[in-house]
Amino acid sequence: MSTSKAMQQSFALRLSSGTFLAFWCVLAAFPIFWIAVMSFKSPVDAFADSPWDVILGPATRANGDGLSVLDIIIGLVVLFFAIRWAFTRLPGLVRQYCPPGLMVLGWIFGAVLYGLAFVLVFFGVLPLVLGALNGLLGPLGAPVLGLTTDHYVAVWAENEFYRNFLNSMLVTAGVVTISLTVGTLAGYGLARSGSDLAFWLLILALVFRALPHSVLVAGYLPVFINSSEILRPVFGDGAPTLYGQPWAVIAVLVSINQPFTIWMLRSFFQNIPAELDEAARVDGCSHFQAFRRVIMPVMWPGVITTGLFSFLLGYNDFLVTSLLLDAQNQTMVPAIAGYFNRETTTTDQVEAVAAAVSITAPLFLLVMVFQRQIVSGLTAGAVKG
Amino acid sequence: MKFKTFAAFVGPSVFMMLLFIAAPLVSVFIQSFQVTQPILEQVEVETCTPGFLTQTCTTEIKTVPVLDDNGKTVTETRWVGLQSYRNVLQMDKFWAAVGNGSWNDIMQIDFWKALRFTLSFTLLTLPLVIGVGLAIALAVNNATRSIRGPVIFISLLPFIITPVIGSLSIYWLFVGDGILTAMLERWTGTNISMFAQAWTIELLMYFYRVWHVAPFAFVIFYAGLQTVNMDTLESAVIDGASRWERLRHVIVPHLMPLIIFIALIHLMDCYRVFEEIVGFRSQAHVISLQWLTYDFMTPDDAGNRAISRASASAMLTMIGIVFLLILPLRRTWRDHKGSAH
Numbered sequence: 001m002s003t004s005k006a007m008q009q010s011f012a013l014r015l016s017s018g019t020f021l022a023f024w025c026v027l028a029a030f031p032i033f034w035i036a037v038m039s040f041k042s043p044v045d046a047f048a049d050s051p052w053d054v055i056l057g058p059a060t061r062a063n064g065d066g067l068s069v070l071d072i073i074i075g076l077v078v079l080f081f082a083i084r085w086a087f088t089r090l091p092g093l094v095r096q097y098c099p100p101g102l103m104v105l106g107w108i109f110g111a112v113l114y115g116l117a118f119v120l121v122f123f124g125v126l127p128l129v130l131g132a133l134n135g136l137l138g139p140l141g142a143p144v145l146g147l148t149t150d151h152y153v154a155v156w157a158e159n160e161f162y163r164n165f166l167n168s169m170l171v172t173a174g175v176v177t178i179s180l181t182v183g184t185l186a187g188y189g190l191a192r193s194g195s196d197l198a199f200w201l202l203i204l205a206l207v208f209r210a211l212p213h214s215v216l217v218a219g220y221l222p223v224f225i226n227s228s229e230i231l232r233p234v235f236g237d238g239a240p241t242l243y244g245q246p247w248a249v250i251a252v253l254v255s256i257n258q259p260f261t262i263w264m265l266r267s268f269f270q271n272i273p274a275e276l277d278e279a280a281r282v283d284g285c286s287h288f289q290a291f292r293r294v295i296m297p298v299m300w301p302g303v304i305t306t307g308l309f310s311f312l313l314g315y316n317d318f319l320v321t322s323l324l325l326d327a328q329n330q331t332m333v334p335a336i337a338g339y340f341n342r343e344t345t346t347t348d349q350v351e352a353v354a355a356a357v358s359i360t361a362p363l364f365l366l367v368m369v370f371q372r373q374i375v376s377g378l379t380a381g382a383v384k385g
Numbered sequence: 386m387k388f389k390t391f392a393a394f395v396g397p398s399v400f401m402m403l404l405f406i407a408a409p410l411v412s413v414f415i416q417s418f419q420v421t422q423p424i425l426e427q428v429e430v431e432t433c434t435p436g437f438l439t440q441t442c443t444t445e446i447k448t449v450p451v452l453d454d455n456g457k458t459v460t461e462t463r464w465v466g467l468q469s470y471r472n473v474l475q476m477d478k479f480w481a482a483v484g485n486g487s488w489n490d491i492m493q494i495d496f497w498k499a500l501r502f503t504l505s506f507t508l509l510t511l512p513l514v515i516g517v518g519l520a521i522a523l524a525v526n527n528a529t530r531s532i533r534g535p536v537i538f539i540s541l542l543p544f545i546i547t548p549v550i551g552s553l554s555i556y557w558l559f560v561g562d563g564i565l566t567a568m569l570e571r572w573t574g575t576n577i578s579m580f581a582q583a584w585t586i587e588l589l590m591y592f593y594r595v596w597h598v599a600p601f602a603f604v605i606f607y608a609g610l611q612t613v614n615m616d617t618l619e620s621a622v623i624d625g626a627s628r629w630e631r632l633r634h635v636i637v638p639h640l641m642p643l644i645i646f647i648a649l650i651h652l653m654d655c656y657r658v659f660e661e662i663v664g665f666r667s668q669a670h671v672i673s674l675q676w677l678t679y680d681f682m683t684p685d686d687a688g689n690r691a692i693s694r695a696s697a698s699a700m701l702t703m704i705g706i707v708f709l710l711i712l713p714l715r716r717t718w719r720d721h722k723g724s725a726h
Contacts, residue, residue, distance in 0.1 A: 189394025212657035219409025255405030
């Protein structure tokens with residue numbers, strides 16, 4: 001690119017730019033890295049004064065929880081190969097065994113199966129084998145790095161965080177599916193219609209995008225709480241109370257997400273040449289047939305990207321879910337607020353940290369797998385104006 | 386495309402937006418002029434306590450809620466005009482404070498406190514986000530090709546993390562015995578508590594927001610930098626423009642539409658600042674407009690939700706949105722009219 005002599009940069013400039021970049025990377029990753037480290041330590045270590053104590057965890061080690069040099073080496077090797085296998089072999093296997101047309105389901109199934117196998121090997125088989133090996137090796141097998149999974153066990157098993165996890169998955173899956181179905185149709189319609197009405201719809205969506213969510217929830221709350229009385233004339237005695245219903249929250253989140261979704265999908269559809277569906281129309285397809293047969297096969301990159309952002313919205317939401325769901329079917333992010341209230345001892349605090357890391361881990365995986373789609377989604381709306 | 390086909394495509398989406406966005410807006414507007422309260426009645430109650438010779442009896446008038454056949458309290462909804470707005474704005478206290486010329490007194494009133502924070506938060510983080518985002522984009526553009534991928538990966542992490550968790554992760558670094566507080570204390574030799582006064586919390590919130598949004602600005606600027614016209618840059622070099630002048634006169638003008646885009650998105654998102662308050666647990670010191678509405682809606686100790694006050698504060702928040710959007714909307718309208726002719 002900028003290889004011409006005039007564009008070459010002085011050493012000082014390159015150095016300072018490199019330093020700045022390194023500084024930014026540390027800044028960006030440090031808080032996340034640090035809570036991940038804290039979550040594996042006993043409370044004394046997690047809130048120790050010296051950073052080395054937090055990383056090495058002497059108090060955790062003193063309790064007998066720790067990793068030896070051998071554990072660390074073998075663990076890292078297994079991790080490395082597991083990740084490499086996931087990126088090189090897994091896609092091939094999915095393609096081979098999956099009936100065509102059900103590709104998305106196949107991928108989800110493959111990912112879940114792989115995740116289960118990984119957890120089983122990494123947390124089930126490996127500790128057993130390594131425990132035996134460490135006993136044989138003597139001094140080399142002595143723990144050097146304090147590490148305990150107690151807090152995760154406490155959070156997931158004793159506090160039944162898996163319920164919140166399942167609720168989160170339900171809400172998120174609902175939001176992604178419905179908002180993509182509804183949004184794709186609207187995005188296509190808006191991209192192919194040059195009318196004033198389409199323009200005004202987009203402007204209206206922009207205004208809706210700016211609304212604070214609390215304003216909308218103030219509108220839902222009284223209606224949702226009293227909905228069984230309000231709906232009784234329509235549905236009879238079976239009228240549901242919408243407050244506390246996951247599917248009511250899904251509908252709300254889908255609608256809140258619509259403005260953003262249709263803007264984004266519209267910009268993706270505009271990139272698909274209109275000649276494509278015009279050709280299909282000439283061949284005698286109706287608009288819907290053209291959409292079904294010509295556009296749908298080529299729209300997946302845009303849909304996947306938009307789906308990622310819908311996922312983030314549903315997964316990250318705190319305000320709507322905390323106000324419209326009750327304690328029994330709370331999702332993960334508001335559930336963590338429950339830890340604040342009883343966060344009295346340092347053990348509770350570290351458990352809250354472990355819960356926070358559990359919420360972050362899927363997002364970390366998401367960036368790892370879909371980095372390119374996320375970047376293209378961020379730039380799609382902006383660069384084309 | 387015929388109108389009917391267009392309507393069929395957009396219909397479901399528009400229906401959902403009308404039902405769940407437009408209709409609640411109308412209902413919030415109406416609610417803000419109403420108050421729903423349990424109907425109270427006054428009952429004369431005679432209570433007698435055993436005493437010597439005769440019982441001591443007292444009659445008093447108690448106010449109790451009216452119950453219906455099922456034992457539920459009967460509520461009524463009344464029109465109260467601007468009463469809820471008055472409760473939120475507390476203009477009498479406000480004017481008294483203005484009369485005294487006391488800034489602190491104004492900041493005692495929740496609404497004005499929230500407004501002050503929301504506005505300063507929005508306006509202070511805006512230049513920081515754009516500046517930091519641009520700086521990262523330039524630095525990545527300078528870097529060797531092979532490290533760009535990993536850098537983008539790391540940069541995306543703060544952006545993608547759940548806002549509540551992101552602010553919590555920073556909270557845990559600075560909480561009473563957190564690692565960075567311990568470090569600061571060792572450096573300065575004084576006892577530091579970051580969450581005991583408003584201004585340190587606010588600083589951390591600004592930091593968090595820049596940390597969270599700068600990656601978004603960075604990715605967009607980075608994409609924009611790939612399309613800078615190299616010929617223009619080289620001719621600028623030949624004309625003797627320094628590096629700074631090239632940035633100032635070639636690159637920044639090229640990125641101007643993107644800067645406006647990011648500014649618009651950032652203003653919208655910052656104006657509804659909320660998760661930071663939850664993550665940093667700062668409600669005693671710093672609150673925002675959206676948090677104020679949220680607080681009215683969460684049940685208090687008696688289990689009541691102050692819906693009408695929440696609606697009033699929601700409507701007041703909306704006024705800010707209108708101001709925020711007037712300029713960009715007028716611009717888009719002019720562009721649209723320009724392109725039509």
